[in-house]
Amino acid sequence: MSNTPIVANPLLQLDNQLCFPLYALSRMVTKAYQPLLQELDLTYPQYLVFLLLWEHRELSVKELGDKLLLDSGTLTPLLKRLEQKQLISRRRDPRDERSVIIGLLPAGQELQVRACQVPEAVFARLNMTRAEAEALRNQLNTLLKQLA
Amino acid sequence: MSNTPIVANPLLQLDNQLCFPLYALSRMVTKAYQPLLQELDLTYPQYLVFLLLWEHRELSVKELGDKLLLDSGTLTPLLKRLEQKQLISRRRDPRDERSVIIGLLPAGQELQVRACQVPEAVFARLNMTRAEAEALRNQLNTLLKQLA
DNA sequence: TAATGTTTAATTGTGCGCAATTAAAAAGTC
DNA sequence: GACTTTTTAATTGCGCACAATTAAACATTA
Numbered sequence: 001m002s003n004t005p006i007v008a009n010p011l012l013q014l015d016n017q018l019c020f021p022l023y024a025l026s027r028m029v030t031k032a033y034q035p036l037l038q039e040l041d042l043t044y045p046q047y048l049v050f051l052l053l054w055e056h057r058e059l060s061v062k063e064l065g066d067k068l069l070l071d072s073g074t075l076t077p078l079l080k081r082l083e084q085k086q087l088i089s090r091r092r093d094p095r096d097e098r099s100v101i102i103g104l105l106p107a108g109q110e111l112q113v114r115a116c117q118v119p120e121a122v123f124a125r126l127n128m129t130r131a132e133a134e135a136l137r138n139q140l141n142t143l144l145k146q147l148a
Numbered sequence: 149m150s151n152t153p154i155v156a157n158p159l160l161q162l163d164n165q166l167c168f169p170l171y172a173l174s175r176m177v178t179k180a181y182q183p184l185l186q187e188l189d190l191t192y193p194q195y196l197v198f199l200l201l202w203e204h205r206e207l208s209v210k211e212l213g214d215k216l217l218l219d220s221g222t223l224t225p226l227l228k229r230l231e232q233k234q235l236i237s238r239r240r241d242p243r244d245e246r247s248v249i250i251g252l253l254p255a256g257q258e259l260q261v262r263a264c265q266v267p268e269a270v271f272a273r274l275n276m277t278r279a280e281a282e283a284l285r286n287q288l289n290t291l292l293k294q295l296a
Numbered sequence: 297t298a299a300t301g302t303t304t305a306a307t308t309g310t311g312c313g314c315a316a317t318t319a320a321a322a323a324g325t326c
Numbered sequence: 327g328a329c330t331t332t333t334t335a336a337t338t339g340c341g342c343a344c345a346a347t348t349a350a351a352c353a354t355t356a
Contacts, residue, residue, distance in 0.1 A: 011267040012260065014199045014215065018281050019177050019270070021288035023196075024217045026174035027343075028295045029167050034344090045312065048171075051162045062334065067162065069172045072335050074313050081311085098321050098334040112160065119159040122167070127294050133166050136291075139284060140169035146275050147176045175313075182314090193342065210304065220305050222343050229341085246304040246351050 032125050036118050040111055041085075045070070045078060047115070053088065053104050054112045060099045069148060087111065180273050184266050188259055189233075193218070193226060195263070201236065201252050202260045208247045217296060235259065 010016055030044045037047050048068055052059055059067075061075055068075075079102060082088045087108035093099035126133070158164055178192045185195050196216055200207055207215075209223055216223075227250060230236045235256035241247035274281070 008203070009260075009264060012199055012263060013203055014196065017199070017267070018274075018285045018288075019181065019192075020196060021285055021292050022170070022174045022177055023192075025288050025292045025295070026170045027217065028292065029170055031344085032295065033167065043311065044167075044171075048162065048168060051160055051165070055156070055161055060334090068168075069175065070312095071314065073315080073337080076336060078312075096322070096334085100335065112157075115160060116157060119165070125295075126166075126291065128291070136287060137164075137166045137169055139287075140166075140173050143274065143276070143284075144169050144173045144176065147173070147180065147273075179314085191341065208304090218342095219344065221307080221345080222341095224306060226342075244304085244352075248305065 029122075029126075032122055033118070036121055040114055040118075042111070045074075046082060047118075049075075049078070049082070049102075050087075050108065050111060050115070053102065053108065054115075058101055058103045060093065060101050062099060064102065082108070177270075177274075180270055181266070184269055188262055188266075190259070193222075194230060195266075197223075197226070197230070197250075198235075198256065198259060198263070201250065201256065202263075206249055206251045208241065208249050210247060212250065230256070 014020055033044050033047065037044060040047070042050065045068075049064060052064060052067055061072055061079065065071055065075055079088065079090060083090050085107075086105055089103040089105055091101055091103070093101050123133070128136075162168055181192050181195065185192060188195070190198065193216075197212060200212060200215055209220055209227065213219055213223055227236065227238060231238050233255075234253055237251040237253055238248055239251070241249050271281070276284075
């Protein structure tokens with residue numbers, strides 16, 4: 001009875017899944033950022049929010065969610081923590097009181113200078129050429145657009 | 149003062165990061181599994197545990213962690229939930245009392261039959277050929293081995 | 297064998313991620 | 327203009343992920 005043969009279904013083997021390396025690599029890359037972001041006192045998703053704010057200065061929660069593919073259940077508490085650290089501001093859009101507009105405070109703006117070295121430092125840890133990285137990024141982005 | 153020019157640093161733009169499509173695509177793929185796994189009453193990481201158990205029947209928490217790149221802080225509560233649902237068993241290894249051995253219970257074994265259709269169903273949602281999927285998987289696995 | 301070091305899980309605490317619900321504002325429709 | 331529908335955030339609850347700590351079992355070495 002404890003000898004029931006195990007059906008070796010290749011479709012159900014971890015090594016044959018596309019999902020697993022995607023899942024695992026994503027976490028490993030996040031971990032590669034961690035020590036660098038710790039110096040900025042930011043988590044990885046918080047860092048992504050700042051990438052957008054440094055580029056656009058102001059964005060609504062909705063716009064952040066559209067760009068990061070995250071909903072308000074994730075963003076609202078994250079943004080409140082950044083507000084509490086005086087890095088960003090949160091205010092209702094007077095023209096549409098449903099929207100909450102996120103803006104950079106001086107301390108949040110100043111983080112950009114210290115963040116400049118992060119991409120290079122992380123890149124150095126992944127042993128791949130620029131061309132390889134860009135090719136993979138385009139590949140992943142293509143898939144992403146098909147799904148989102 | 150609110151006119152401080154924003155330095156457009158391409159290295160700090162979300163669209164130029166490799167990390168973001170990896171992070172976002174991983175979550176999207178997990179979401180693609182969700183409705184299928186819901187019928188098995190499993191979460192995505194729980195499903196990964198079962199892929200390994202269906203293949204190996206018994207594995208220690210350590211072995212599961214090595215294969216999934218997860219630590220006991222993640223696995224212990226997850227496994228306790230599966231134990232509570234009578235899907236798996238947890239017992240100390242009599243030969244090394246530090247190890248906890250995870251085994252399949254009948255209900256957990258029977259889940260395999262219902263799971264057989266999951267990989268095909270998920271694959272259908274990603275508009276890519278087998279060859280493309282395999283190429284990408286190998287690429288991601290190579291990167292993963294470099295990091296782990 | 298006694299002391300030291302290593303391995304393995306468990307625990308604790310924090311921060312996502314997301315489904316589901318609620319509530320308010322805005323837009324569309326009759 | 328009242329009614330309905332849609333949009334937008336916030337809230338609640340649950341399950342990961344993971345860093346840091348603890349404790350027990352095992353291994354190594356003096």
